[in-house]
Amino acid sequence: NAGVTQTPKFRVLKTGQSMTLLCAQDMNHEYMYWYRQDPGMGLRLIHYSVGEGTTAKGEVPDGYNVSRLKKQNFLLGLESAAPSQTSVYFCASSTTGPQAQYFGPGTRLTVL
Amino acid sequence: AQSVTQLGSHVSVSEGALVLLRCNYSSSVPPYLFWYVQYPNQGLQLLLKYTTGATLVKGINGFEAEFKKSETSFHLTKPSAHMSDAAEYFCAVSEYTGGFKTIFGAGTRLFVKA
Numbered sequence: 001n002a003g004v005t006q007t008p009k010f011r012v013l014k015t016g017q018s019m020t021l022l023c024a025q026d027m028n029h030e031y032m033y034w035y036r037q038d039p040g041m042g043l044r045l046i047h048y049s050v051g052e053g054t055t056a057k058g059e060v061p062d063g064y065n066v067s068r069l070k071k072q073n074f075l076l077g078l079e080s081a082a083p084s085q086t087s088v089y090f091c092a093s094s095t096t097g098p099q100a101q102y103f104g105p106g107t108r109l110t111v112l
Numbered sequence: 113a114q115s116v117t118q119l120g121s122h123v124s125v126s127e128g129a130l131v132l133l134r135c136n137y138s139s140s141v142p143p144y145l146f147w148y149v150q151y152p153n154q155g156l157q158l159l160l161k162y163t164t165g166a167t168l169v170k171g172i173n174g175f176e177a178e179f180k181k182s183e184t185s186f187h188l189t190k191p192s193a194h195m196s197d198a199a200e201y202f203c204a205v206s207e208y209t210g211g212f213k214t215i216f217g218a219g220t221r222l223f224v225k226a
Contacts, residue, residue: 042116044216098212099144100146103157105153105155
């Protein structure tokens, strides 16, 4: 039982490049989330999903897109990376919205 | 609208001393409350949660928190700090108002001195 895994762990991009972050969970959770963590700002919700095939915007969705084609996977895309997107990205999952979330180990992204 | 305020971005205690990390929240409906811990270069792990029922909640590693509705607080305590408790701690509030929403506090970094 791996829990929540994230790929890749580290990435460096140049401004304007695109990339996709992959999150996978093996706990059969309905809800999945993408957050970004910046110093002194806690975690901010980018997008979330309440089930396969559904997605919704969070607090800071601009510049990001997501897809949930399979229940166990939640992809976060950056179409045209900007230096302001330099951050640590965490994926999480939960059984339902108000319940405890299980977090992945994070992806450290640097945009030059 | 819900919000979470953690008082003190950094807290330093001596090993064996009481740990007290403060969290105040605002919510328009009865909230679900959580404390998470983050060790360096790792994701967040659940320490404890309050949903309904008993207002004193016990979590892992000897931590506990008390939900005080009148004070809108959910402070985290541990009687005796251990070096291994050094980490960043996040308070979170979740409320369900047609759709769910979880808000995290900015975090408090705990330092433990030998």
